[in-house]
Amino acid sequence: MSSQAILIENLTKSYGTFRAVDGLTFDVKVGEVFGFLGPNGAGKTTTILSMLGIIIPDDGRIEILGMDMSREPIKIKERIGYLPENATIYGELTAWKNLEFFANFYRMSNSEREKRITELLKRVGLWDARYRKAKTFSKGMKQRLLLAQALINDPELLILDEPTSGLDPEGAHLVKEVIREAKAEGRTVFFSSHILSEVEELSDRVGIIVRGRLKAVGPIREIKRQFMELEGYEIKVETKEPIPELRHEEITRVERLAPNRIILFARSDIREWLSQYLTSKGVTILSLEVEEPSLEDVFMKTIYGRDEE
Template structure:
């Protein structure tokens, strides 16, 4: 039976010399989606990916990739996954083509099959014209492109990209995001780690925010906003008349005047209707009532660094 989830973890934990790198991580990533794993440097993103690939043994917990228990069958997991590391992994004294041909041997491809696949991928990532040049002369961005080609050699079902836009210029980053969208259209599941909020926001179906090894929140962007707003609504009210309000009978956490005709109200729930009714009863004409929806950036800053929109 094919599971609906490409990736599942339960209390996945990794401790290095007493330092918790990943702390009881519970993830569920649906098949055929792009999952953005967002967090600052050192948050535990790479360690998580390495455990999901069977390259690092967890201290505690379990992980399944395409329904396969990673700890029990790591080789089976490697057959259906591709991995683009944040750095390293290439042989500088070999050409771009020879690097791919070398890695193709791990998948037991014939020489003809490997050459055909390698040339297709070099075309895909924009390195066809430098296929025969040694990698030692490549820029960082060119190496990133080659790493992506290497990750796609076995036409993986699930693709892990660890900080894939490192070293790419703006155009290269845009092209990579376009490629991620195309790979999704082909039915691939893509686990995309980054510390750059904008790129995760642009390409991801769902997002998980991790900090100090802990998954702080996860879901679609709308779900994350809804979860974050529970108990922390910010409402702005504008009136026609000058406000002379000393107290409010509406159940709010706090409120304050933000101008001669503007109130800013913080509440545990959406109290817009109650605010409108109370102000009207006091003789005010309500011109506008606005519920502030936080941006993903505000949510990230609040959860990770404790700096919110207030």
């Protein structure tokens, strides 16, 4: 069995003169949660729809769960679950009937179908509303039902496009719990979101796409490390005694907050030198730490700071 749930190589798609996706290459490992980031118009939706076989790319290869999307789309779709950003449900049907309708697309016995629907409605907190028409549901309840719908076929790969968009904190918490549970069950989760703190909280790895091209991919900590190597380090220092003047070729700026507290900006991580230097001057160090950038810092700089590279 392949160690990759998703493999995309040189994916390209144009609409007239506009190139929505431009030579995109990345992979998603089996059993991981992968966060897919990018501004509006970056190519996220085109990529996702290509992965689902809904859009036919101009060039490139897409492999899902070890199968080529261009050759075995039906087999692939039987093994994945998908929640679109603007999904709709059948308002005149009850929650139960909605799930029953979609379950009929898959090979399930009557008993398997009933058991699966029961499990999912309880899991997403809609069991007590199972006989209510979906048109009476709040947005959060509808999103829960759609999430259950995406899980109806017990998928190996779950693809979620903005799954918490517009939800209240309780609904967003439930979606995040379902993602965590899916990972614990050995499923692979690929999701896009504009809520960067959510992506940082849930993802094993992330990919950042800008203007159809992949600008960064990997574990969040590694992406942050690469970001700091490019943009510089912000080091906070607090001591017992006043901090003497610091001179080092890597230092670009020093902000003095108090005689014994500074923020130092450097081209590299010079904490070892700082520690040795201050100690040699008889200065007692209380704290010496690198201020790690947030995923939002990295995201914004990637989009607006280096997107022409």
